[in-house]
Amino acid sequence: MDYPFILKFSSISNLTDARYAAGAWADFVGFCFDPSSDHYIEPKCAKEIIAWINGPVVVAEFGNQPIEWIKDFVDALQLSVIELPSDYSDQSVLDLGVKVILRGNDINSPLFAKADLHLVNSMEDYFTVKLVAQKPVILQVTEKQDLSILEGVSLQGNKELVVGMSSCENWSIILENYLN
Numbered sequence: 001m002d003y004p005f006i007l008k009f010s011s012i013s014n015l016t017d018a019r020y021a022a023g024a025w026a027d028f029v030g031f032c033f034d035p036s037s038d039h040y041i042e043p044k045c046a047k048e049i050i051a052w053i054n055g056p057v058v059v060a061e062f063g064n065q066p067i068e069w070i071k072d073f074v075d076a077l078q079l080s081v082i083e084l085p086s087d088y089s090d091q092s093v094l095d096l097g098v099k100v101i102l103r104g105n106d107i108n109s110p111l112f113a114k115a116d117l118h119l120v121n122s123m124e125d126y127f128t129v130k131l132v133a134q135k136p137v138i139l140q141v142t143e144k145q146d147l148s149i150l151e152g153v154s155l156q157g158n159k160e161l162v163v164g165m166s167s168c169e170n171w172s173i174i175l176e177n178y179l180n
Helices: 015-023 043-051 067-077 091-096 123-132 169-179
Strands: 006-010 028-032 057-061 081-085 099-103 117-120 137-141 152-156
Touching: 006 015, 006 057, 006 117, 006 137, 015 028, 015 043, 028 043, 043 067, 057 067, 067 091, 081 091, 117 123, 117 152, 123 137
Parallel strands: 006 028, 006 152, 028 057, 057 081, 081 099, 099 117, 117 137, 137 152
Antiparallel strands: none
């Protein structure tokens, strides 16, 4: 499917969700490498899942980990895109030679103008960041809504019900709403 917006799947933690994202022609599929997050995935597991999908660009999603931590993941998984919170302060992350998705609404962040994409969690933040950002803005969508006005949509990964089974029904409802 060719959507008129950027499509990102965030915090993927299982093969079912990753394959759904690839089958939906997602632009990006993200894996959370922030150990303080409930969505954290072990790098070995992420690497196994990544080997099974084609199409989407893989995004490493981080919190405020040190630059060495991020560099190790970028090198080990051969990544070209990372996602960081807007309060990330180590600007040397830009020296890694990867694209940066900045998550949050801090328009005063030192990384704001240098980010390649922006990701926000509310429609209010979407319009605030959109007014200032020179790059596309992606909205984390959790329910059915009008997607036609958005530059980008991000859908949060699901927890597996049992190994090998994850419900992607919420994603289908959101995306099918756009198609109808």
